[in-house]
Amino acid sequence: MSKRVLVPLAVIVVLALVPKLAIDIPVLFKSSLDSPGTLQLLALMLTFAGLAFTYDLLFGYTGLLSFGHALYFAVGVYVAGIAMTRWHWSFWPSVVFTAAVGIVLALLLGAVSLRVGGIAFAMVTLAFAQAGSVLAFKNPYRWTGGEDGFGVDYTKVPSGLVGILNTKNLYWLALAYAVGVFLVGRWAINSSPGRVWQAIRENELRVEVLGVRPFQFKLMAFVLASFLATVGGIVYLVLLSGASPGVTTPNFTLTLLVMVVIGGAGSTWGALVGGVVYTYLDHRLDDVAGSHAVASLPSVLRTPLQEPLFLLGLIFILVVYFAPGGLARLGRIRRRPAALEEAL
Amino acid sequence: MSTIVLLVITGFGLGAMYFLIASGLSLIYGLMGVLNFAHGAFLTVGAYGTWYTETKLGGIPVAPRFVLAALVGLAVGTLVAALVELVLIRPLYGRHIEQVLVTVGLALCVTALASAIWTSDAQFVSLPRWTSETTGVVGASIPNDRWLEIGVAALVLLALEAFLRRTRYGLIVRAGVENRSMVTALGIDVRRAFTLVFAIGGLAAALAGVLAALYFGTVDPQRGTSLLIFAFIVVVIGGLGSIGGTAIAAVVVALVQQFANYYASSGIGDLSVVLLLAIVLLIRPSGLTPAAAT
Amino acid sequence: MALLEVRDLHVRLGGSHVLQGVSFDVPEGAVTALLGRNGVGKTTTLRALLGLVPSEGLVTFDGEEIAGEPTHRIVRRGIGYVPEDREVFSMLTVSENLELARRNGNGRFAYVYELFPELQERGAQRAGTLSGGQQQMLAIARALLNENRILLVDEPTKGLAPMLVTEVAHALERVCEESTVLLVEQNLAVVRRVAEHAVVLDTGRVVHAGPARELLDNRARVHSLLGVA
Numbered sequence: 001m002s003k004r005v006l007v008p009l010a011v012i013v014v015l016a017l018v019p020k021l022a023i024d025i026p027v028l029f030k031s032s033l034d035s036p037g038t039l040q041l042l043a044l045m046l047t048f049a050g051l052a053f054t055y056d057l058l059f060g061y062t063g064l065l066s067f068g069h070a071l072y073f074a075v076g077v078y079v080a081g082i083a084m085t086r087w088h089w090s091f092w093p094s095v096v097f098t099a100a101v102g103i104v105l106a107l108l109l110g111a112v113s114l115r116v117g118g119i120a121f122a123m124v125t126l127a128f129a130q131a132g133s134v135l136a137f138k139n140p141y142r143w144t145g146g147e148d149g150f151g152v153d154y155t156k157v158p159s160g161l162v163g164i165l166n167t168k169n170l171y172w173l174a175l176a177y178a179v180g181v182f183l184v185g186r187w188a189i190n191s192s193p194g195r196v197w198q199a200i201r202e203n204e205l206r207v208e209v210l211g212v213r214p215f216q217f218k219l220m221a222f223v224l225a226s227f228l229a230t231v232g233g234i235v236y237l238v239l240l241s242g243a244s245p246g247v248t249t250p251n252f253t254l255t256l257l258v259m260v261v262i263g264g265a266g267s268t269w270g271a272l273v274g275g276v277v278y279t280y281l282d283h284r285l286d287d288v289a290g291s292h293a294v295a296s297l298p299s300v301l302r303t304p305l306q307e308p309l310f311l312l313g314l315i316f317i318l319v320v321y322f323a324p325g326g327l328a329r330l331g332r333i334r335r336r337p338a339a340l341e342e343a344l
Numbered sequence: 345m346s347t348i349v350l351l352v353i354t355g356f357g358l359g360a361m362y363f364l365i366a367s368g369l370s371l372i373y374g375l376m377g378v379l380n381f382a383h384g385a386f387l388t389v390g391a392y393g394t395w396y397t398e399t400k401l402g403g404i405p406v407a408p409r410f411v412l413a414a415l416v417g418l419a420v421g422t423l424v425a426a427l428v429e430l431v432l433i434r435p436l437y438g439r440h441i442e443q444v445l446v447t448v449g450l451a452l453c454v455t456a457l458a459s460a461i462w463t464s465d466a467q468f469v470s471l472p473r474w475t476s477e478t479t480g481v482v483g484a485s486i487p488n489d490r491w492l493e494i495g496v497a498a499l500v501l502l503a504l505e506a507f508l509r510r511t512r513y514g515l516i517v518r519a520g521v522e523n524r525s526m527v528t529a530l531g532i533d534v535r536r537a538f539t540l541v542f543a544i545g546g547l548a549a550a551l552a553g554v555l556a557a558l559y560f561g562t563v564d565p566q567r568g569t570s571l572l573i574f575a576f577i578v579v580v581i582g583g584l585g586s587i588g589g590t591a592i593a594a595v596v597v598a599l600v601q602q603f604a605n606y607y608a609s610s611g612i613g614d615l616s617v618v619l620l621l622a623i624v625l626l627i628r629p630s631g632l633t634p635a636a637a638t
Numbered sequence: 639m640a641l642l643e644v645r646d647l648h649v650r651l652g653g654s655h656v657l658q659g660v661s662f663d664v665p666e667g668a669v670t671a672l673l674g675r676n677g678v679g680k681t682t683t684l685r686a687l688l689g690l691v692p693s694e695g696l697v698t699f700d701g702e703e704i705a706g707e708p709t710h711r712i713v714r715r716g717i718g719y720v721p722e723d724r725e726v727f728s729m730l731t732v733s734e735n736l737e738l739a740r741r742n743g744n745g746r747f748a749y750v751y752e753l754f755p756e757l758q759e760r761g762a763q764r765a766g767t768l769s770g771g772q773q774q775m776l777a778i779a780r781a782l783l784n785e786n787r788i789l790l791v792d793e794p795t796k797g798l799a800p801m802l803v804t805e806v807a808h809a810l811e812r813v814c815e816e817s818t819v820l821l822v823e824q825n826l827a828v829v830r831r832v833a834e835h836a837v838v839l840d841t842g843r844v845v846h847a848g849p850a851r852e853l854l855d856n857r858a859r860v861h862s863l864l865g866v867a
Contacts, residue, residue, distance in 0.1 A: 065441070112622050116629045119379050119584070123576045124625060130573050131618040138611040203652055250573065254448055261445055307460035313452030317432070320445045515738055519727045525690055526725045530739050530780070531713035 015175055018042065019168035030287075036167040043167070043174035043239055045279045050178040051232045052259040052275030057185055057225040059257070060266030061194070062218060063201030065122045068129030070252040071109075072226035075102050076233015078136065081243040082143045084156035091156055095234055102230030103223060110222040114215060117204070126250055133248035149244030152237060161238050170239050177235045181228050182272065188224060197221050201266075255282075258316050264326025273327055278312070285311060346484035351602045353481070357490035357559060359598030360497030364552035365575035366582065366590045367504060368545025374521040374585025376538050377440050381447040382428060383549050383575070384568030385454035386421050390550025391563040392458055393417035395469050407472035414554045418547060425546020429539045437535070451569065458565035466562035475558055489558045496555060500548060504587055513540055521585040574601075577617055581624050596620075639701060641666035641788055641818050642687070647695035649679070649686050656682050657693070658842035664788065664835075669819040671829045671850055674839035675865050680822045681722050683839070684790050687820075688712055688719060700787065714741065718781030722792040722822070724773045728766025732757055732776060735765050739780040750779045753809055771802035778809060788818040795825050807831060826864075830854050838863050 019039055024032045031037050051073060058064045079101050083094035113124045139146035154162045160169050188194045196217045199207050207214050237243060246252065255278065263274020285308040304310045323330055365383060372380050394410075394417030401409050428450065436442045475492065478485040508514035516537045520527045527534055556571065557563050574597060582593030597617050605613030640663035649657040656679050664670045672680050686693040689709040697705040704712050713719065726735055736750070736757070751758040754775045760768065765776060774794060781789055794810060795803045807828045813819070814832040823829050829836070829850060836853045838846040846853065846863060853859060 065444075112626060115625050116580075119373060120580050120625070120629070122379065123580045124621060126573060127577050127618045127621050131615050134611050134614045138609075206652070250569070251452075254452065257445070257448065303460045304457055307456040310453050310456035310460060313449045313456060316449035316452065317446055320442050320449065321435075324442055515730070515734060519730060519738055522727050522729055523725055525709070526721065526727070527738075528709040529688055529690065529713060529719045529721070531710050531741050531784075532738070533708075533710045 012175075012179055015046075016172065019171055034168070036164045039167045039171045040239070041280070041283055043171040044283075045276045046171075046174040046178040047232060047235055047239060048259065048279040049272040049275035050174075050181040050235075051229060052256055052263065052271040052278075053178075053181050053185055054225045054228040054232065055253075055256040056260045056263075056265060056271035057188070057221060057228070059260060060271065061189055061201060062197040062221040063204075064218060064222065065118075066113075066125040066222075067122050067250060067253050067257075068113075068125030068127070068132075069226070069229060069256055070247060070249065071125075071129040071132045072102055072106060072229040073233040073236070073252075074132055074136065074248040075105060076230035076235075077237045077243045077247055078144060078233075080234045081150065081152050081237050085150060085153040086141075086143050088153070089156070091158055094156070098234055099227065099230060102227050102233075106223040106226035106230075107219070110219050110226070114218050114222065126253075129248070129250060129253060133245065133250070136245040136248045144245070145243070147245060149242055151242040154241060157238055157241075162241075173235060174239060177232060178272065181232070182269075184224075184228065186268075193217055193220055255312075258312060260326075261324075262316065262319050262326055264328030267326065267328035270326050270328030277327070281312070282308060346482060347606075349482050349484040350486060351606055352599065353484075353486050353490050353494075355599040355602040356595060357493040357598075358602065359595040360493040361552045361555050361559065361571065362574055362578050362598055363497050363591050363594035364500060364548045364555065365571060366578040366594055367500070367587055368541075368548040369575055370579045370582065370584055370586065370590050371517065371521075371541050372545050373579070375517055375524070375534075375541050376433075376443075377524075378433060378443045378447070380542075380545070381444065381572070382450040382454070383447075383545065384572035385451050386425050386546040386549035386568075387553040387556070387571065388454055388458055388563075388565060388568040389424050390417045390421035390553030391557050391567065392462070392553075393420040393550070394554050394557055395467055395563045398470055406470050407474070410470065410472050417554055418550045421550025421553065422543050422547040425549070426539055426543040428546075429542035433542070434535060434538070455565050455569060462565075464565055466560075466564035468562055469557045471558060471561065476561075492558060493555045496551065500551065501587070501591055504544075507544075508587065513537055517541060574617065577621050581621060640664055641700060642820065643696075643698045644683075644687070645696040645698075647683065647686060647693055647697065649682055649691055649693045651682070651691065656842055657686065659695075660839065660842070660844055662837045662844050662847055664818065664820050666787075666818050668834040669814045669821055669832050670835040670837060671833035672820060672822045672837050672839065673824075673829070673864060676824075678839045679842050680839055681792055684719075684721075684792055684820070684822060687790065688717070716785070716787035718784065718786035718789040720777045720781045720789065720791040720794060722796065724777040726765045726768075726773050726776050726780070728764065730765055731762050732765055732768070733761040735776055736780060736783060739783045741784045745783045746785065747783070750782055753782070753812065754779050771798055771805065774798065774802070774806055775809065778806070778813070782813065786817070788820065789813065790820050792822045793824060794821075795823065795828055803828070826854060826860070 019034050021033045029038045029041070033039075055069050058066050058069065076098055080094050080098040083089045083097055084091065089097070109128050113121055113128065116124060136144045137146055144150070160166055161173065189197070196207065196212060200214050200217060204214050233247075236247070259274035259278040260271045261274070262278060263272065264270025319326065365387060369380060369383050372378055372383075394413045397413035397416040398409055401412060404412070432446050432450065433443055436446065471489070475489040476487065478487050479491070480486075508518055516527060516532055516534065520534055520537060524534060552571070553563075553568070556567055560567070578590060578593045578597050581597065582589035582591075597620065600616050600620055601613035603613070604616040605611070642664035644663070645661050647657050647660040648655070660679070660683060672683065674680050682691060685691045687697060689704075689707060689712050693705065695705060696703065699712075699715055699717075704715065727738070730738070736745070736747070739745070756772060757776060757779055760772070765773065768776065778791075778794065781791070791810070795806050798806060803825065810828065811832055819832075821829070821833060833850040836846070836848060836850040837844055838853070840863065846859075
């Protein structure tokens with residue numbers, strides 16, 4: 001087997017074995033690798049790795065800057081949650097229904113949004129996501145739980161995925177999601193529609209001149225990415241046993257953007273790395289911020305450092321300036337900082 | 345009848361704020377091709393600058409205190425905007441996606457910073473008493489701050505038009521919105537126009553922040569972001585780069601929002617605005633006015 | 639030493655290597671025609687000289703290297719530009735278009751209005767409502783407003799009705815008598831009237847350079863290089 005297949009395969013095998021490893025990694029993790037706490041964090045990291053990858057399909061590969069990707073993730077979280085908890089459906093019908101809703105919504109909204117390009121497209125996707133967010137907060141029929149969200153009815157969730165002792169199953173579910181998204185995504189990218197996506201990103205006009213209608217291909221990419229995000233939402237719902245409106249906000253899509261850019265947009269595994277790193281930092285920075293070391297800093301330094309979003313925004317700016325290709329392309333030395341467009 | 349009058353005038357008041365934010369966004373995007381996510385941050389800087397100065401100025405009656413504080417807020421907002429352009433945006437000249445990303449990062453930083461320093465709770469602003477009194481119009485009681493917002497926005501609209509039509513930099517901006525490279529081919533250094541436009545945008549956004557403090561009676565870190573989303577919608581509907589179109593769109597969006605929120609229920613207004621956006625895009629992808637070449 | 643010297647100019651655009659080492663001279667006080675088939679890189683050459691597209695190579699203007707300078711600075715050395723497709727600002731009035739082009743001091747409005755009296759009449763008219771021919775006049779007038787060392791003119795008669803071609807050609811003749819010009823033009827009759835030198839491009843390289851008259855008199859050469867009878 002070639003190295004290109006062996007290395008990822010080895011990584012997947014190692015990752016799959018993690019819940020069996022009673023290893024302590026001090027500083028990085030608070031408890032040993034096979035403990036529920038750490039496994040939960042790792043599962044979260046993997047879920048976001050997959051989700052970031054779905055965003056990269058849109059942004060990094062097809063060149064569509066959407067500010068509303070969170071909407072489809074939120075659909076996965078909320079629709080599945082509502083179906084099980086408010087309508088008392090059982091698990092698999094809920095999942096199928098949610099997937100269907102995700103696809104239909106992506107088709108409809110994508111068809112409208114893609115009528116415009118560039119910045120207007122970004123704005124429209126933002127607006128649609130904002131509408132979804134408003135709905136979630138409004139709590140129609142008391143389904144969404146408004147600001148507080150709601151806990152999922154655990155009797156509807158397969159028993160293997162419920163309870164602290166089953167955290168390792170949740171971990172494997174998240175791993176399966178990340179791997180699945182990656183495989184489906186790579187397959188799509190290397191297919192002939194996928195090559196059209198990348199051609200569209202480079203030069204949409206040229207694609208049109210060649211007689212290919214970009215709209216259908218963009219819509220295809222949009223629906224695929226959104227559908228995979230919806231699946232991620234279902235995984236997230238099960239992982240956290242509940243839904244909360246934070247996942248509907250434009251800020252959430254922005255964090256996906258941050259993940260992708262930090263990891264390296266349009267590169268093979270950049271988005272995955274970005275998702276993993278960001279989620280890890282997001283959780284651990286909370287600890288760092290509250291730590292003794294930071295608390296003893298003068299207040300001018302301490303105050304901003306205690307706000308994780310500030311640090312992340314700062315890191316983001318630095319990455320855009322000094323490493324626009326993201327972590328995945330750090331190895332490349334350029335005479336002048338490359339433009340993101342070139343790096344893509 | 346009086347309800348309708350109240351809704352209309354309040355709508356204009358809200359539209360005034362949208363216009364102030366959107367006009368800067370529209371010019372910046374039209375001329376520079378930069379989608380400025382940090383625009384909400386300029387609003388936040390203006391709002392908090394005003395509030396903070398006010399808390400530090402004791403011993404003066406409220407009205408002059410507010411005006412003075414507002415002037416400080418405006419100055420700080422304009423300065424910050426100019427600095428952002430010079431330090432963060434200009435070095436990335438020509439790299440549009442990175443410029444957008446940098447403004448995103450900046451927006452996150454500023455909102456987080458405001459939350460960190462002053463908590464994410466809304467802070468109350470001391471307002472001149474006149475603004476919370478009402479004036480009767482056709483049987484409706486209109487809070488006076490609405491007049492101020494509408495008046496200020498109208499002045500800004502006139503000032504912007506005058507700037508664009510009667511000054512050399514205004515000429516450069518109008519030409520640059522249409523064809524930036526040809527402007528440089530005439531020997532003009534557009535980058536100065538960029539900084540100027542950013543500063544003007546920052547001033548208008550900071551002004552919106554001050555007016556928002558008037559309208560809501562408070563300042564809070566999230567407001568910049570939430571108003572920004574509506575401003576973006578206004579810009580798309582009104583046509584990028586067009587001040588007149590932005591003004592019309594701002595009023596339309598605000599009125600739709602007000603009426604829907606009142607007659608349906610809170611939140612429906614926001615949804616209606618999104619629906620409006622979708623409809624406009626389906627019929628006329630370039631927005632309300634024939635925009636200059638994108 | 640020529641006023642403008644181009645050495646080994648390379649331009650890559652969107653994945654294709656459009657200019658592959660273009661070298662030529664533009665002597666002062668004369669008109670040099672830049673010729674070639676469609677799509678061969680003539681407009682790209684002009685835009686590269688102005689810094690409007692990124693390029694590699696050596697370009698000296700009046701002895702000083704200008705490659706890599708920002709466009710506005712290159713232009714301020716005394717270069718007037720009449721782009722293909724005119725690129726007048728349609729939302730601005732005629733006089734605003736001219737006013738914008740004014741660089742230092744007063745601008746030669748009298749000279750320009752004498753050449754193109756219609757522009758003075760239509761001063762308050764939106765440039766977008768002008769006819770093609772009038773827009774062309776405006777584009778040329780814009781480049782003439784300042785005293786430039788050289789004019790870069792790109793296909794000034796393109797898309798114009800024959801009568802307008804003559805009018806523009808007349809104006810061009812007057813201009814060419816007084817200035818150094820690098821002229822891209824497909825209309826060989828116009829070239830014959832005004833140009834002293836000719837440089838021919840093909841697939842991104844210079845394939846011929848020499849006196850214009852000599853080239854144009856040689857039917858066979860013209861046909862093989864430019865694909866026209």
